[in-house]
Amino acid sequence: VINTFARIDHLASAGRTPWHRASALGKLLLTGLFVGLAVTAGRWEVAAGLCATALLLCASARVPARLTLAAATGPVLFSLVFVLAHAPSGWGAAAVLFLRPMIASLVAVWLVATTPYPDLFAPMSRVLPQPVGDGLFLTYRGVFTLFARLERMWATLVLRGIHSRPLRGRLPAVGEALGTVVLSGFDRSQRLYQTMQLRGHSGRVCGCRHWLDLGPADLLTALVALWAVAVVLVLGTPGTP
Amino acid sequence: LPITAFEYCMTLAGPVGVLVAPAAAFQVSFMVTLVLALLGQGGFTVVGLNTLVLALSVRLAPATADGHEMSHTVVGLMRGAGALVVVPMLLLAVAVEALLGAGLGGFLARVRPDLLPRTGEGA
Numbered sequence: 001v002i003n004t005f006a007r008i009d010h011l012a013s014a015g016r017t018p019w020h021r022a023s024a025l026g027k028l029l030l031t032g033l034f035v036g037l038a039v040t041a042g043r044w045e046v047a048a049g050l051c052a053t054a055l056l057l058c059a060s061a062r063v064p065a066r067l068t069l070a071a072a073t074g075p076v077l078f079s080l081v082f083v084l085a086h087a088p089s090g091w092g093a094a095a096v097l098f099l100r101p102m103i104a105s106l107v108a109v110w111l112v113a114t115t116p117y118p119d120l121f122a123p124m125s126r127v128l129p130q131p132v133g134d135g136l137f138l139t140y141r142g143v144f145t146l147f148a149r150l151e152r153m154w155a156t157l158v159l160r161g162i163h164s165r166p167l168r169g170r171l172p173a174v175g176e177a178l179g180t181v182v183l184s185g186f187d188r189s190q191r192l193y194q195t196m197q198l199r200g201h202s203g204r205v206c207g208c209r210h211w212l213d214l215g216p217a218d219l220l221t222a223l224v225a226l227w228a229v230a231v232v233l234v235l236g237t238p239g240t241p
Numbered sequence: 242l243p244i245t246a247f248e249y250c251m252t253l254a255g256p257v258g259v260l261v262a263p264a265a266a267f268q269v270s271f272m273v274t275l276v277l278a279l280l281g282q283g284g285f286t287v288v289g290l291n292t293l294v295l296a297l298s299v300r301l302a303p304a305t306a307d308g309h310e311m312s313h314t315v316v317g318l319m320r321g322a323g324a325l326v327v328v329p330m331l332l333l334a335v336a337v338e339a340l341l342g343a344g345l346g347g348f349l350a351r352v353r354p355d356l357l358p359r360t361g362e363g364a
Contacts, residue, residue, distance in 0.1 A: 035285050112279050135272050175344020
């Protein structure tokens with residue numbers, strides 16, 4: 001999971017596809033549209049069409065196949081529980097229950113793999129309360145440092161034979177090791193706050209305005225939005241194949 | 242973390258609740274849930290629900306650190322909900338989280354006791 005997060009972050013910053021040039025606002029709106037259409041999709045044909053489009057989005061954004069597969073299969077277990085609990089009539093209804101979260105997960109991975117996090121959180125911080133918006137920005141910044149530290153910590157534990165201990169003793173040992181990561185995070189946040197104060201922090205983290213830069217690549221986003229609506233209109237009408 | 246044959250995703254709601262205080266429970270839970278949803282771990286449409294579930298655990302954690310507060314909390318929950326339904330998987334998860342939290346809390350108590358609330362300041 002840690003490597004997955006790091007790869008997504010690298011893809012978002014280093015990618016060179018048209019999706020990486022499109023504005024964050026357009027991509028956020030397209031993601032919202034896909035999620036909305038997936039939630040309201042009643043027929044398996046519509047859900048399958050949207051899922052195929054989401055897969056194409058990931059492929060055209062050069063999201064690695066393993067990452068796409070992980071995003072597509074991640075919600076399957078939860079969907080299975082949902083399907084078993086609902087006992088839907090017919091395989092079509094069951095397929096819709098499986099495909100809905102798959103669409104949302106694929107589009108979410110496409111969004112974060114093509115949008116650097118400052119652009120992603122900047123429009124969100126306009127509608128969220130200030131402490132939450134700033135917190136999102138700073139949290140995402142620190143997460144990758146903590147992930148790297150967590151990975152090193154786990155390697156140390158394995159080298160020191162954590163697996164040879166009984167489970168009852170292993171969990172508190174892992175907890176103690178996590179304590180070092182917590183302390184590191186605490187110290188890091190304090191240093192960051194002091195640095196921001198020294199640099200004249202006014203109480204508001206101002207995100208960049210790239211998220212509003214509309215360009216030719218946004219036409220592609222609009223086209224995909226129209227395509228998704230067309231899929232719903234054509235395949236969602238009873239009687240159509 | 243690969244605790245046994247499975248990889249366990251810890252919430253660490255207990256330690257977070259004790260360290261950041263109840264007032265920040267919902268902010269912290271929302272940020273975690275939203276970042277996870279953006280990374281394909283969790284759903285967009287259940288960000289609110291996941292936030293509430295996680296924040297409730299974070300909010301209750303300081304109460305569990307204080308026996309008097311805890312008894313009030315449990316009584317309140319029992320009265321409000323009527324019954325407490327606990328499934329075995331939940332119990333197992335609670336046990337794992339409790340052991341991890343005990344290790345983490347013990348470490349902080351030895352190394353940086355100033356980060357932990359004093360007795361009576363739990364909630």
